[in-house]
Amino acid sequence: MHEEFLRRPTGLCDPKHDAELLLCRNIEVTQSLLWDEELIEIVLEAAKCRVRLGVIEYPQQTFSQKYTEIRNGDTQLLDFNEFRDIFMTTCRALNLQFAQELFETLHTSDQFVNLWNDFENVVVGQIAFKYASIVFRSDSNVVSFSDAFWLASRERMSKDNMSRFSWIPTKSEFAITLDKLMGSFITSELIDVMNQCMRFSHSAYRTRELLITMSNDRNMMSRMTCPQSSLDVHGKIGETIVNRLLRKRMRFFVFTMEKIVSHFQELFAEMVRHVFKIGRENILKAERLRDVEVALKNAFLQLTALITRTGVRKPVHEGMDMFKLITDEMRLRSVSNTLDLSYLQMCENDVRRVLQNLMTTELHGGFNRVRGTLLRLAQTAKEMPNEEKNADFKDTMVENVKRMIELDERTFKIMHVFDKLYDDIENRGKFPEVLEHDKMKIEMDKVKVDSKNLEKGNRETMENIIEEIVSGEDEMVVMDVQYSKKDPISKKDIEKPVKADKCHHVYDHDSIIQFANSKRLIDCAVQGCKAKITIAKLKEFPEFFDLCQDN
Structure with a gap:
C-alpha cells in the first residue's frame, strides 16, 4: 500500500x-x-x-x-x-x-515570480491603471471589456501569462487558467481577494475620473444655475450672486473631492503594492517549499485584512462608498440643473465628518501602540547582557524598526493631508469667497513639501535606532514625538499648548479645562490612550510651536 x-x-x-x-x-x-x-x-x-x-x-x-x-x-x-x-x-x-x-x-525560469509580478500589475499596477483609463475616461467608447483588458495587458504582462489571464465582464474581475503545479499554490481564495482589491482600485479611479471630467467641463460650470426653488429660499440675495457663488463652491468642492479620492486611491494601492513586495521578497529568498507556502498564506491574510471592513479600515471603505455616491449624485444634479447650495453644503458636511472621523480614528492610537511596543523592545535589548544578544534577536529588532519607518512615514503623511483637507473644507464653508482654485493648488503643493520634511526627521530617528542595535551600543536613542497641531478634543488648532504629565499628549489649555468641567482627573481623549490626566499637573508647553514648525 x-x-x-x-x-x-x-x-x-x-x-x-x-x-x-x-x-x-x-x-x-x-x-x-x-x-x-x-x-x-x-x-x-x-x-x-x-x-x-x-x-x-x-x-x-x-x-x-x-x-x-x-x-x-x-x-x-x-x-x-x-x-x-x-x-x-x-x-x-x-x-x-x-x-x-x-x-x-x-523556480524554474522564474516563472512563479513572473506570475506574482503580473498579479500585482493586474491588481494595482500598470495593467490596472491602463484598463481603468480605457474604460472609465470621459470619451471612452469601449464595447468589449475583455478586449479592453487584453489591450491593457499587451506589452505589460509576460508572454507566458498572456494566454492564462482572461476577463469576466459580468463580474468585472479577472480569471486565470493554471496548471496543476501553479494551481496548487495560487488558490481560488487568493484570486478572489485579489479581485476585490482590484475592484476597489477601479472604483476609486472611476470616481476620480468623473470628478476630473466635471472640473474640466467649463461649459457645464458656466451654464450652472440654481433652480428657481432655491433662489426663492435665498430671497434678498440677487440671482446673479447666488449663481456665481454656486459655481465657485462647486469648483472648489469638486477639486477638493478629487484630491481626497486620489489620496484614498494611492493609499490603498500603496498598501497592496507593499503586500506584493513583501511576498515577492519572501518567495525569492525562500530556501524550501514551506517558506513559499508561508509567504503566500501571509499575503492572502494581509490582502484580506485590507478589504475587510473592520477597525481602522472600516471608515476608509465607508468613506469611499460615500464619495462615490456623492460624485454620481452631483453629476446627475449638475446635468439636470437641480444642484443648489444647500445640497453642496450637505455634501461638504458629510465629507468634513468623514475626514474628522479618520483623524480621530485608531490611526493615532494604533500608531502610538506600535511605537510604544518598539520602544519597549529596544529597552529590553538595551538591558540584556551582551552575551545574550544573539544575531537572530538583532536581526528581528532591525526588521521591526524598518517596518516602523514605513508605518511612521505613511501614517504622518496621511494625517498631514487629512488635516489640510479638513481645514480647507472648514474654511471654505465659512468664507466661500476666500479660497480660489489656484490657491488650493499652491496649498496642496505645500502639504507635499511638509510631508517630506516630516518623513525625513522620522527616518533619521529610526535609522539611528538601527545603528544602535547593529553596533551593540548600550545607549538607545529615544524616539522624537511627533505632535499634531489639532487639539484632540475640539479638533481645532492648538493656541495655548499644555502637555499631560504621563502620556505627554498635547492639548489646548482652554479646551481641556472646559472639557474637564471642574473635574480633577479625566481620561486622555486621544484614541487608544488609557492614561489618566491630572488637571493640576498639566504643564505649559511653549516648545510645541517650534516642534510643529520643524515638522
Missing part, C-alpha cells in the same frame, strides 16, 4: 488542486504497530508534493529504491524496531526529496 501511495498518489486523491488525501482506517482503532499519526502525516505530505509534480515514471519502484539505498545493500533480517526506524527514515527522505524537486520546479 505504501509503495503505491508514494509512487502513484494521483489515483488516490480528488482531482481538485492540492486535495486532502483520505485515510481508509482509523489508526486508533486498528492499533497498528507500524503506522502512527506522525508517519501518516509524513506520507501525506510527500504524496501531496508528488501530486503537484505530476505523473513521473521511475525505472523502479520509488519507495523500494529509496529503502534499499538507505540500507546500503544490507540483506540481513531486521527486528521490528530496526525495520520501523528505516521505514520512517525512508518516508522522511522521500518527503524531503519531493519537496525539493517541487521547490526547484517552481
